[in-house]
Amino acid sequence: MNEVVDFINVNRDRYVDELKQYLAIPSISALPQHTGDVRRAAEWTGESLRTAGMQNVRLIDTPGNPVVYGDWLGAPGKPTILFYGHYDVQPVDPLDLWTTPPFEASVRDGEIYARGAADDKGQVFMHIKAIEACIRKTGGLPVNMKFFIEGEEEVGSVHLDEFVRAHKQDLAADVVVISDSPMFDRGIPSICYGLRGLVYFQIDLRGTRSDLHSGSFGGAVANPAFVLAQVLAQMKDRGGRVKIPGFYDDVRPLSDSERAEWKKLPFNETRYRKELGAPRLFGEKGYSTLERVWARPTFEVNGLLSGFTGEGAKTVLPAVAMAKVSMRLVPDQHPDTIAGLFETYVKKTCPPTVEVKVTRMHGGKPWMTEFDNKYVRAAGRAIEKGFGRAPVFNREGGSIPVVSTFQEELGVPSVLFGVGLPDENAHAPNEKLDLGNFHNGIIASAYLYQEIAELT
Amino acid sequence: MNEVVDFINVNRDRYVDELKQYLAIPSISALPQHTGDVRRAAEWTGESLRTAGMQNVRLIDTPGNPVVYGDWLGAPGKPTILFYGHYDVQPVDPLDLWTTPPFEASVRDGEIYARGAADDKGQVFMHIKAIEACIRKTGGLPVNMKFFIEGEEEVGSVHLDEFVRAHKQDLAADVVVISDSPMFDRGIPSICYGLRGLVYFQIDLRGTRSDLHSGSFGGAVANPAFVLAQVLAQMKDRGGRVKIPGFYDDVRPLSDSERAEWKKLPFNETRYRKELGAPRLFGEKGYSTLERVWARPTFEVNGLLSGFTGEGAKTVLPAVAMAKVSMRLVPDQHPDTIAGLFETYVKKTCPPTVEVKVTRMHGGKPWMTEFDNKYVRAAGRAIEKGFGRAPVFNREGGSIPVVSTFQEELGVPSVLFGVGLPDENAHAPNEKLDLGNFHNGIIASAYLYQEIAELT
Numbered sequence: 002m003n004e005v006v007d008f009i010n011v012n013r014d015r016y017v018d019e020l021k022q023y024l025a026i027p028s029i030s031a032l033p034q035h036t037g038d039v040r041r042a043a044e045w046t047g048e049s050l051r052t053a054g055m056q057n058v059r060l061i062d063t064p065g066n067p068v069v070y071g072d073w074l075g076a077p078g079k080p081t082i083l084f085y086g087h088y089d090v091q092p093v094d095p096l097d098l099w100t101t102p103p104f105e106a107s108v109r110d111g112e113i114y115a116r117g118a119a120d121d122k123g124q125v126f127m128h129i130k131a132i133e134a135c136i137r138k139t140g141g142l143p144v145n146m147k148f149f150i151e152g153e154e155e156v157g158s159v160h161l162d163e164f165v166r167a168h169k170q171d172l173a174a175d176v177v178v179i180s181d182s183p184m185f186d187r188g189i190p191s192i193c194y195g196l197r198g199l200v201y202f203q204i205d206l207r208g209t210r211s212d213l214h215s216g217s218f219g220g221a222v223a224n225p226a227f228v229l230a231q232v233l234a235q236m237k238d239r240g241g242r243v244k245i246p247g248f249y250d251d252v253r254p255l256s257d258s259e260r261a262e263w264k265k266l267p268f269n270e271t272r273y274r275k276e277l278g279a280p281r282l283f284g285e286k287g288y289s290t291l292e293r294v295w296a297r298p299t300f301e302v303n304g305l306l307s308g309f310t311g312e313g314a315k316t317v318l319p320a321v322a323m324a325k326v327s328m329r330l331v332p333d334q335h336p337d338t339i340a341g342l343f344e345t346y347v348k349k350t351c352p353p354t355v356e357v358k359v360t361r362m363h364g365g366k367p368w369m370t371e372f373d374n375k376y377v378r379a380a381g382r383a384i385e386k387g388f389g390r391a392p393v394f395n396r397e398g399g400s401i402p403v404v405s406t407f408q409e410e411l412g413v414p415s416v417l418f419g420v421g422l423p424d425e426n427a428h429a430p431n432e433k434l435d436l437g438n439f440h441n442g443i444i445a446s447a448y449l450y451q452e453i454a455e456l457t
Numbered sequence: 458m459n460e461v462v463d464f465i466n467v468n469r470d471r472y473v474d475e476l477k478q479y480l481a482i483p484s485i486s487a488l489p490q491h492t493g494d495v496r497r498a499a500e501w502t503g504e505s506l507r508t509a510g511m512q513n514v515r516l517i518d519t520p521g522n523p524v525v526y527g528d529w530l531g532a533p534g535k536p537t538i539l540f541y542g543h544y545d546v547q548p549v550d551p552l553d554l555w556t557t558p559p560f561e562a563s564v565r566d567g568e569i570y571a572r573g574a575a576d577d578k579g580q581v582f583m584h585i586k587a588i589e590a591c592i593r594k595t596g597g598l599p600v601n602m603k604f605f606i607e608g609e610e611e612v613g614s615v616h617l618d619e620f621v622r623a624h625k626q627d628l629a630a631d632v633v634v635i636s637d638s639p640m641f642d643r644g645i646p647s648i649c650y651g652l653r654g655l656v657y658f659q660i661d662l663r664g665t666r667s668d669l670h671s672g673s674f675g676g677a678v679a680n681p682a683f684v685l686a687q688v689l690a691q692m693k694d695r696g697g698r699v700k701i702p703g704f705y706d707d708v709r710p711l712s713d714s715e716r717a718e719w720k721k722l723p724f725n726e727t728r729y730r731k732e733l734g735a736p737r738l739f740g741e742k743g744y745s746t747l748e749r750v751w752a753r754p755t756f757e758v759n760g761l762l763s764g765f766t767g768e769g770a771k772t773v774l775p776a777v778a779m780a781k782v783s784m785r786l787v788p789d790q791h792p793d794t795i796a797g798l799f800e801t802y803v804k805k806t807c808p809p810t811v812e813v814k815v816t817r818m819h820g821g822k823p824w825m826t827e828f829d830n831k832y833v834r835a836a837g838r839a840i841e842k843g844f845g846r847a848p849v850f851n852r853e854g855g856s857i858p859v860v861s862t863f864q865e866e867l868g869v870p871s872v873l874f875g876v877g878l879p880d881e882n883a884h885a886p887n888e889k890l891d892l893g894n895f896h897n898g899i900i901a902s903a904y905l906y907q908e909i910a911e912l913t
Contacts, residue, residue, distance in 0.1 A: 032768070156770065199672070199772070203770075209733045209735045210734025210735075211885050212551075212554075213733065214884040214885065215783060216855025216856050218854065219755040219757045219785050219854060220697075220749035220755040222735045222739055222740070224757050226689075226758035226759075227690075230686040231689075233682075233683060233686035234687045235690075239808075277665045277666060277669065277677075277678060278665050278666025279810070280810060280811060281810045284676045284677055293676035294675070297676055299675040300683075301675045301774055302680055302683045303671060303682075303764050304682070304763060305682050305685070305761040306761060306762060306766040307761040308758065308781065309550070310760045310761070310762040310781070311488070311548065312488070312489075314487070314613065314659075314759075314781065314783070315759060316657065316759060316783060317759050317760070317884050319758070319759070322761060324682075327770070329672055354735070398672045398673045400672050423673065427673070428668070428671070429668040429669055430668065
């Protein structure tokens with residue numbers, strides 16, 4: 002391993018230059034006008050796998066964006082790792098809040114800023130470079146490796162379940178490794194053992210055929226923007242608790258031992274609040290901030306649009322109003338159940354003075370694993386070697402729906418081996434990745450393959 | 458008058474062709490990029506006044522858009538009419554809902570479709586053509602006439618009060634005539650004797666420094682889009698009554714006689730509802746639709762914007778949320794008083810988990826006059842001659858703040874002599890003016906000058 006680590010250290014600058022090329026491709030899966038860019042990112046991913054020494058590299062078509070597949074199976078008798086990641090990225094608006102353009106990666110203070118830097122191109126590329134170093138210096142990998150990089154993660158991995166079911170044989174493995182999550186804190190690497198699930202909706206209300214003059218008609222008909230506010234306000238009480246009947250029925254209570262473990266984590270509420278720039282922290286009564294984010298479900302408004310939103314004043318009574326809303330779910334809530342409860346509640350709370358349409362968008366199940374399984378422990382040792390300190394064990398507030406799919410379809414456990422940071426701005430302007438963590442992550446990845454190889 | 462009317466009838470098509478040119482100028486005063494077009498519309502207005510035979514025509518600069526002034530003072534001993542109108546227009550979004558482009562006037566089924574067709578270029582042009590016909594056929598006007606056409610009506614006539622105060626002498630008159638309102642219904646001309654006032658605000662909430670990932674941070678901080686919904690929902694109760702404390706304190710109760718008069722008007726609720734395309738009519742409990750629109754104040758949401766509003770799903774926790782809101786006021790509410798009550802209430806209902814900013818935009822006082830004054834009766838006779846039936850007397854839900862200004866600064870009563878229709882789509886896509894009403898309106902305007910001349 003010394004030679005491999007030396008190689009990684011020597012090539013540090015080259016890795017950053019290559020990563021910049023990867024980040025330059027605006028592979029925004031949510032926007033139809035970027036379909037070509039999405040494909041270009043898939044091709045770029047495949048090419049870099051080939052360069053790294055992976056075999057059978059190919060793009061596999063799906064009804065949506067292609068999956069990039071590649072493998073290296075030259076370690077008979079050793080475990081097989083299925084590495085999962087994604088090459089697509091989030092939209093970039095509001096563009097004017099980016100300090101530098103989202104698709105021209107820029108390094109400032111040891112961090113690389115670009116859409117996809119942390120989520121997830123940077124973390125995918127970290128493994129590609131670890132593989133390259135192993136193969137270049139030792140002629141191969143200590144384990145068998147399958148790479149499975151999709152292009153629809155940011156639009157809910159809509160074709161992934163079907164793909165995994167159709168390719169069960171090809172994807173067979175002993176463990177799934179995913180690097181698509183942040184560490185607990187700067188300097189505190191972590192292994193994540195729980196994720197929240199998600200259901201996402203668009204609510205559309207229509208009050209009248211067309212926009213009206215708010216003077217000539219104001220008072221005579223319901224205002225869909227106001228009705229939308231009423232409907233949304235009914236979703237949570239003043240204490241931050243979701244009011245949808247039955248919403249909490251399947252929530253697994255937080256155990257005393259887990260609460261006690263989390264209390265020991267070095268979490269500074271004041272610093273956290275200041276970093277977010279929030280006047281106050283706020284969430285469900287009776288829970289700490291970590292508990293609220295990791296172990297409690299939420300209801301959030303993700304977007305609002307109605308009427309006149311430009312500069313100045315326009316006295317319009319809008320015809321329509323739209324909200325994007327989503328709920329993060331925790332074990333053992335099921336997205337389908339929650340979706341049903343939500344739709345019923347919207348229809349109940351929405352008055353008959355407007356037409357309402359509820360459209361379900363993507364989602365995923367929550368996930369949780371035991372954190373003392375052998376793969377998780379192997380990942381812990383690898384992290385310690387790459388980062389110089391043992392990881393903490395945490396849950397995450399985000400969702401990686403594919404983890405449940407791998408568990409259910411392939412019967413394979415996942416190890417979440419993430420090197421982002423909590424302030425990485427994934428899904429927001431100025432997304433970034435710490436280049437020190439990127440570098441240590443390449444070394445830790447190489448150690449991870451070694452540690453898993455030694456499990457047999 | 459016969460010669461004048463014949464001239465108007467003969468020139469019917471030419472008037473429409475000329476109006477199309479006027480409507481082609483995108484004089485949107487709310488949008489800074491149209492400043493040049495606004496000036497162009499002012500110049501066009503002035504030129505057409507000159508062509509009509511008006512004298513002393515000039516553009517008078519203000520700190521904003523110029524006022525177009527012109528007069529004809531060749532009837533000594535006769536009353537002086539101050540005609541007020543505006544050459545600026547509303548924005549046109551959402552553009553995709555226009556059947557034909559808003560600045561390429563299109564005639565369909567006897568109606569001309571374009572932004573400004575009814576509000577107010579079409580109605581201003583109607584008087585210009587009436588003046589032209591009188592001067593062309595009789596060598597002059599039966600009354601003295603001052604034309605005062607402003608370019609900031611759609612942004613709240615921000616410099617108008619100051620302008621009127623500064624030009625009291627120049628604007629001195631016996632009566633103000635304004636054609637900037639709809640008739641009661643198709644085939645039912647009307648004289649309007651009451652208008653609502655307006656206060657308009659923008660509310661801006663900020664939760665965090667930047668947008669956040671709704672998974673990683675959802676549950677830990679207040680969501681400004683949700684808080685905005687809560688704040689807005691607090692503005693009205695389920696019965697449509699505004700909840701701002703003190704809001705109704707100065708509302709002049711509707712008299713039994715006025716209610717009785719309105720009950721006699723040929724108003725068809727079912728047709729009204731169907732024309733608007735609303736599932737149901739809805740408004741303040743205890744009042745009829747006409748009462749709600751003409752005699753009761755309202756709270757409306759005019760616009761909403763927050764987070765992700767594109768196609769698809771983005772799991773963002775928005776940093777900011779914005780609403781445009783306005784209240785229509787009735788006698789004797791005062792905009793300043795209501796603005797103060799509103800700001801206090803927003804700050805009271807908004808939790809300390811977000812930063813709130815309330816920005817007051819334009820507004821105006823409500824107005825009401827006795828409808829049996831001699832000018833109103835003269836207008837009634839003119840309408841009857843132009844349209845073949847006597848007008849009904851109504852109030853209007855919209856606001857023309859300048860009416861109060863003329864009353865207070867010049868001590869002059871106003872006659873609202875409007876020929877639009879309730880479904881004219883002022884401030885909405887597919888704004889239109891009925892060309893039959895436009896034509897009859899030119900004839901009625903010529904009669905109006907005659908009727909007012911005979912009052913002495």
